[in-house]
Amino acid sequence: EAGVAQSPRYKIIEKRQSVAFWCNPISGHATLYWYQQILGQGPKLLIQFQNNGVVDDSQLPKDRFSAERLKGVDSTLKIQPAKLEDSAVYLCASSLVFRPLEQYFGPGTRLTVT
């Protein structure tokens, strides 16, 4: 069974530029999560989708971050404009709807903002 796929794996941009990350969850997993992991810290949930609807985006900085999951499968997370403090690893995870505690994580995208 294929795991959660993410791309790109690494991205370097200058502040004020925009960037987008892509995630493809495990087939059949209706729930998708985006986490931000700043160096030296644990992951922090940014947004949770169930199919193409948002379940929780209370910790998403909506002035600059946006996410979508238009067809209920793949998802993109965008930052516009990026700030230095956005440098982090962005992890995508997925789970079955009725097993939210069993989350499978992708390898992450490491973003460096200079």
Next chain:
Amino acid sequence: AQKVTQAQTEISVVEKEDVTLDCVYETRDTTYYLFWYKQPPSGELVFLIRRNSFDEQNEISGRYSWNFQKSTSSFNFTITASQVVDSAVYFCALNTNAGKSTFGDGTTLTVKP
């Protein structure tokens, strides 16, 4: 509010030594779940174990064991006879609302040959 504290930022041991990673949590909920994850250099989080708040039985899986004590709000993780492949960052996490977990800041374990 939920909080998870992993007081040990970094631990270094020599291969075959036993090592214990500490985790202390805070929550007012009576139903909750505790997790341990391993994050190797490749970056993905690998699930190790989940316990619910009503099950205080300790668990052993091969060289791994977990000690859950509600009285001290702790969920410690012990690796027996550590190996170089155990080198990674280990995270403890708390979940009180299905899907939304609070993670500790992790403990970086280095096992030297």
